[in-house]
Amino acid sequence: MDFVSNIALGLAVAVTPWNILYCFAGVTLGTLIGILPGIGPLATMAMLLPATYALDPTSALIMLAGIYYGAQYGGSTSAILLRLPGESSAVVATLDGYAMAQKGQAGVALAIAAIGSLIAGTFGTLVLAAFAPALANFAISFGAAEYFALMVVGLVAAIVLSSGPILKSFGMLILGLLFGLVGADINSGIDRFTFGVPQLSGGISFVVVALGLFGITEILGNLERSETRRLVSARIGRLLPRLAELRSVMPAILRGSGLGSLLGILPGGGVTMAAFASYTMEKRVAAQPERFGQGAPEGLAGPESANNAAAQTSFIPLLTLGIPSNGVMAMMMSAMLIHNIQPGPQIISGTPDLFWGLVVSMWIGNLMLVILNLPMIGIWVRLLLVPYRFLFPAILLFCCIGLYSVQNDVTDIYLAVICAALGYVFLKLRCDPVPLLLAFIIGPMLEENLRRAMLLARGDFGMLLTRPLTASLLALALILLVMAVLPKIRRTRKVAFQEE
Amino acid sequence: MNRIIVNTDFLSGALFVLLGGGFVLISRNYDLGTAVQMGPGYFPLVLGCCAVLIGLALIVKAIFASDGEHAHFHLRPGFFVLGAMVVFALALRPLGLIVAAALTILVASFAGSERRWWEIALLAAGLSIFGALVFVEALGVPMPIWPRGL
Structure with missing residues (x-):
């Protein structure tokens, strides 16, 4: 069977001592940093991205994926114990998870979140393994025009489904595309927007933008809030849920896995949306909906499973179409590009060891979270109590060293200062920086494919529309945009994200 | 007092106009090319204009909408x-x-x-x-x- 031999190939790649070690290092480092309140997966990945550059591509991606799961799990932990979510998808965990912790069931809450994540992760990995090759086969015949249209749909869907106001998100998207153009033009070799700085002719490095906009900006945002951190209780309580408890949350975990896998494939806020949608669904199917918010285990298990399943399946657009659907996938994509791997449909057929190794290692990473991190919860909790005035100088210093290490040059530090200043202004103006990051990484490819498509179409934009697939993709982008502007949908969108 | 307070829509609009305008100005130094053979200046010029338009729309919205949000800078x-x-x-x-x-x-x-x-x-x-x-x-x-x- 094809499926079995592919998984076997993945196992052979992922279960080497070194790759297991990198996976473990990623998961542990990710949890370590992600658990710090106010630091989400994006900031964590941005900080640790330079550390993966020296590894070989497969190991780097395995480690980065591990960092992602670890950071996400760490974020849920601080959400449950402190009611301080590291990122938007963990917001839901603060509702019933924190309520459970208040009732002295912190240990059970953490265990349910971890077990739900593992089951959902397994499910999501299977969905990924089953559907990605088919999608890639379909996409491998795409021409420049189709790619251009696909990227437009991806970007438009990302801003429509993200949380910010449409107009601002759209503006951020355009800015991201523009920033992506800085550097030498591929066709003519002319340096664009470099202001004569030679270090810029290779383009602004992704780490600079990601660290500036997410890492440093988060420090600035956190420093404004006064420090009020209190653990719900020093006692975590028993860790292992009883069989009856596990049985009662199992339907929620399975529903969450299904819903999350589906929503994760969509571009945009897949993970956050999955968590919120699952919470709403659990509340609707529950026999006593009034228990929600008072520490209902289903209200934690469902969303935690959904966001993990979505985290897995959001790899599908990146690995099959080469389109990152959210900020985390933009990080993965930059790691691939650094190693000269072009994400897209050719990955599965061209480098099957990388693809299947990554898929299997995702599942191993999820397993490690449960069997290694759960027993270490005591250490993590102590970490939560370290005051922020010790943490942020350390984070800042490591960011600086990381920035320097990418090109062994201080220019990137200065550029990151500019990005961080911009990021702070964006934060204050409520402009969501995720569309900018996505557009930044897609920008050069978008231009390249547009140029090639226009050359083939002899400069006639109407020619693009005569290709059925291109035309329908562009129409889809237009419909999404119109829908987002319509008042009724706008209201629903507002409701869906009101808790952020 | 080290705090500055401004309307978020207005300021983000101004920021988009400023940055977009900057890109438009600089990209005029590059060869525009034609729609068939796009030069290095084509794509940034179009995008820069988009950014300026979005910025202007935000500024107009800020002037006419009464429920503006204010940003506090520390x-x-x-x-x-x-x-x-x-x-x-x-x-x-x-x-x-x-x-x-x-x-x-x-x-x-x-x-x-x-x-x-x-x-x-x-x-x-x-x-x-x-x-x-x-x-x-x-x-x-x-x-x-x-x-x-x-």
């Missing part, structure tokens, strides 16, 4: 955090990682609301030694550890 954290990064970049080559890291921690500590001198000294010493051992010795990041000429 200058202190930004000044010291970003300042600490600049200090690191300036100090690294001539003074080495140990001194640069200690200076960075010192400057950064002013960004927070409270600080105790012995804590800062301990943190600076611990982190600079940790940084030198882990990043330079173990991970092999090529940066000087001690001041030049020492």
Whole structure:
């Protein structure tokens, strides 16, 4: 069977001592940093991205994926114990998870979140393994025009489904595309927007933008809030849920896995949306909906499973179409590009060891979270109590060293200062920086494919529309945009994200 | 008072106009090309114009909508955090990682609301030694550890 031999190939790649070690290092480092309140997966990945550059591509991606799961799990932990979510998808965990912790069931809450994540992760990995090759086969015949249209749909869907106001998100998207153009033009070799700085002719490095906009900006945002951190209780309580408890949350975990896998494939806020949608669904199917918010285990298990399943399946657009659907996938994509791997449909057929190794290692990473991190919860909790005035100088210093290490040059530090200043202004103006990051990484490819498509179409934009697939993709982008502007949908969108 | 208060829509509009306009101005120096053979200036020019239009729309919205949101800027954290990064970049080559890291921690500590001198000294010493051992010795990041000429 094809499926079995592919998984076997993945196992052979992922279960080497070194790759297991990198996976473990990623998961542990990710949890370590992600658990710090106010630091989400994006900031964590941005900080640790330079550390993966020296590894070989497969190991780097395995480690980065591990960092992602670890950071996400760490974020849920601080959400449950402190009611301080590291990122938007963990917001839901603060509702019933924190309520459970208040009732002295912190240990059970953490265990349910971890077990739900593992089951959902397994499910999501299977969905990924089953559907990605088919999608890639379909996409491998795409021409420049189709790619251009696909990227437009991806970007438009990302801003429509993200949380910010449409107009601002759209503006951020355009800015991201523009920033992506800085550097030498591929066709003519002319340096664009470099202001004569030679270090810029290779383009602004992704780490600079990601660290500036997410890492440093988060420090600035956190420093404004006064420090009020209190653990719900020093006692975590028993860790292992009883069989009856596990049985009662199992339907929620399975529903969450299904819903999350589906929503994760969509571009945009897949993970956050999955968590919120699952919470709403659990509340609707529950026999006593009034228990929600008072520490209902289903209200934690469902969303935690959904966001993990979505985290897995959001790899599908990146690995099959080469389109990152959210900020985390933009990080993965930059790691691939650094190693000269072009994400897209050719990955599965061209480098099957990388693809299947990554898929299997995702599942191993999820397993490690449960069997290694759960027993270490005591250490993590102590970490939560370290005051922020010790943490942020350390984070800042490591960011600086990381920035320097990418090109062994201080220019990137200065550029990151500019990005961080911009990021702070964006934060204050409520402009969501995720569309900018996505557009930044897609920008050069978008231009390249547009140029090639226009050359083939002899400069006639109407020619693009005569290709059925291109035309329908562009129409889809237009419909999404119109829908987002319509008042009724706008209201629903507002409701869906009101808790952020 | 180190706080500035402004309408978010208006300011983001102004920012988009400013940045977009900048890209438009600069991209006029590059060859525009034709729709068939796009030059290096074509795509940025179109995008820059889009950014300016979106910015203008936001400004108009801010002027006519009554329910604008206001942004509060705190200058202190930004000044010291970003300042600490600049200090690191300036100090690294001539003074080495140990001194640069200690200076960075010192400057950064002013960004927070409270600080105790012995804590800062301990943190600076611990982190600079940790940084030198882990990043330079173990991970092999090529940066000087001690001041030049020492």
